[in-house]
Amino acid sequence: MLPTLPLNGSTSQNPITPDLNADSQHAIEARSLLRAILRESTYLPDPQARLHVHQRALTEFRKWRSKARRLRDSPEFETRLKEKRQDARKAARELHRANQGEMTVLRKVLLATYGRSGKRRVELLQPLLVPIERQRLFFDGIADLVIQKRDAGGGVPVLPNPTDGQAKAKAKPPKPPPPASDKSKSLHPLNRDIADALLTPQLSALVKSQLQHGILRPGQSGLTQARPQILALATSGLPMPVSRLRNLSQDWYRDMLSRVLPPLPAAEWNRLRDLANTTRRPHEILVPRRRSAAGAGRSSSSSIPSMLELVVSGAQFSRGHFENREARNLSPRMMQRAWAEVFKLCPLLRWDEEWKTWAVTWGEAALKLPRPADEVEGPASS
Numbered sequence: 001m002l003p004t005l006p007l008n009g010s011t012s013q014n015p016i017t018p019d020l021n022a023d024s025q026h027a028i029e030a031r032s033l034l035r036a037i038l039r040e041s042t043y044l045p046d047p048q049a050r051l052h053v054h055q056r057a058l059t060e061f062r063k064w065r066s067k068a069r070r071l072r073d074s075p076e077f078e079t080r081l082k083e084k085r086q087d088a089r090k091a092a093r094e095l096h097r098a099n100q101g102e103m104t105v106l107r108k109v110l111l112a113t114y115g116r117s118g119k120r121r122v123e124l125l126q127p128l129l130v131p132i133e134r135q136r137l138f139f140d141g142i143a144d145l146v147i148q149k150r151d152a153g154g155g156v157p158v159l160p161n162p163t164d165g166q167a168k169a170k171a172k173p174p175k176p177p178p179p180a181s182d183k184s185k186s187l188h189p190l191n192r193d194i195a196d197a198l199l200t201p202q203l204s205a206l207v208k209s210q211l212q213h214g215i216l217r218p219g220q221s222g223l224t225q226a227r228p229q230i231l232a233l234a235t236s237g238l239p240m241p242v243s244r245l246r247n248l249s250q251d252w253y254r255d256m257l258s259r260v261l262p263p264l265p266a267a268e269w270n271r272l273r274d275l276a277n278t279t280r281r282p283h284e285i286l287v288p289r290r291r292s293a294a295g296a297g298r299s300s301s302s303s304i305p306s307m308l309e310l311v312v313s314g315a316q317f318s319r320g321h322f323e324n325r326e327a328r329n330l331s332p333r334m335m336q337r338a339w340a341e342v343f344k345l346c347p348l349l350r351w352d353e354e355w356k357t358w359a360v361t362w363g364e365a366a367l368k369l370p371r372p373a374d375e376v377e378g379p380a381s382s
Contacts, residue, residue, distance in 0.1 A: 026081065033088040034061050040095035045106075045330050046339075048268070049113040052120070053095065101328030103338065110342045111218055114272065115262055124262035128203040138197045139250060142190075143242045149190060188230040188240060194249050195227035202349060202358050207260055209360035215261060215345060223259050228252040263349035263360070276340040277367055340367065 034057060041053035064084065071077050098106040112118040199207065207226050216222040230248045234240050264272070328334065343363035352359040 029085065030061070030088075033085070033092060034058075036092040037088065037095060040092060040099060043099040044095070044109065045099075045335055046110060046113065048271075049109055052113040053109070056119075057091075097324060097326070100324050100326075101330045101334075102324060102326040103328065103334070104326070106330075107338055107341065110338060111345075114264065114268075114342055114346060116218060116342060116345050121262060124264070125257065125260070128200055128206065128262065129257075130198055130200055135198065135253075139246055142246050142249065145190065145193060146242055146245070149193070186231050186233060188232045188245065190245070191228050191230055194230075194252075198249075198253050199226075203260070205358035206263065206347060206349060206360055207256065209347065209362070210260060213362055213364070215347075215362060215364075217259050217261055218345070220259055223256065261345055261347060263347045266348060266350070269346060269348045269363075272339060272343050272346060273363065273366055276336060276343040276363070343367065 037057045038054060041050050041057065044050045044053065068077075068081075071080070074080075094105050095109070098109050108117075112120060115121045115124040195204070204226070207223060211223050211226055214222060228249055230240065230245060230252075232240060234244065263269075344367070346363045348361045348366075350359055350361070351357075
């Protein structure tokens with residue numbers, strides 16, 4: 001996520017709070033960091049990445065500018081400002097390393113650009129989610145759902161009412177939980193109802209397809225089940241309490257959303273497929289850029305003192321004094337491989353009129369298929 005810093009602020013001259021005027025040191029340094037990030041974004045080899053980083057930087061810096069006016073009197077504001085400044089410097093350095101051809105950092109930028117990580121992943125996932133109000137109503141009414149399932153003979157185990165003396169006297173001791181090898185009988189009968197209530201048809205089809213293909217989100221383990229695996233009995237052998245059932249349902253929903261990969265829009269998905277599969281757009285791969293610092297260091301290495309000479313003389317050297325050993329000259333072939341790695345994690349969601357269901361096509365499978373000749377902006381056939 002790109003950092004945020006104030007560009008300008010209030011004109012208050014309170015000596016206790018930091019000065020956020022347009023000419024203050026805070027504002028000057030913030031503008032300098034913003035310009036550094038925007039400048040580095042223009043050298044990115046992907047046009048979509050250049051636009052994404054540019055818009056995200058402006059949005060986040062402007063957001064913090066308005067937030068700084070409300071938090072400037074807080075005792076922790078100076079600490080927050082220092083942290084944001086460090087994050088901005090880190091973002092500028094990472095963009096510079098990506099432009100030098102360090103593939104690990106460049107791949108990270110591409111994943112954020114195409115919604116495989118970061119805020120754009122959340123934005124792409126929003127249209128597939130059940131509205132917040134419906135989620136809240138479901139979790140609040142899960143106790144009524146348990147009662148309805150029990151009355152309908154759904155096999156929901158319940159505890160006897162302790163206030164009923166006769167029921168308490170006649171109540172049999174709880175049965176021990178089933179053996180661990182027989183998990184099918186120990187699952188709660190509401191698992192399917194929970195999944196049906198929280199997953200839209202589009203999200204359900206996406207989750208099942210991701211499970212089927214074994215697609216993993218970068219840096220995380222993959223999905224394990226398309227529905228919660230809540231046990232009917234607690235570890236004590238008693239029926240699962242309603243509050244515990246609610247908490248486990250919420251945990252499963254949050255964990256599932258953190259691992260699912262949202263689909264890309266059709267036009268963007270097709271464009272990324274062309275970049276990963278062919279070189280039909282070579283002008284988008286190589287962009288005009290400055291001479292890299294690594295190249296400059298290699299061309300005049302005789303005039304630059306070595307690390308040993310600097311240590312012996314007691315001189316100080318900056319982080320960028322020596323060349324980046326991970327730097328590479330970005331070629332069309334290297335970019336094609338980087339785009340292909342990202343495209344394999346990008347699904348396309350479309351409605352199948354023949355089967356009357358939602359169909360999911362993953363980039364990994366689409367790279368093995370020929371592109372339809374009559375396709376303009378429509379998705380590839382699955």
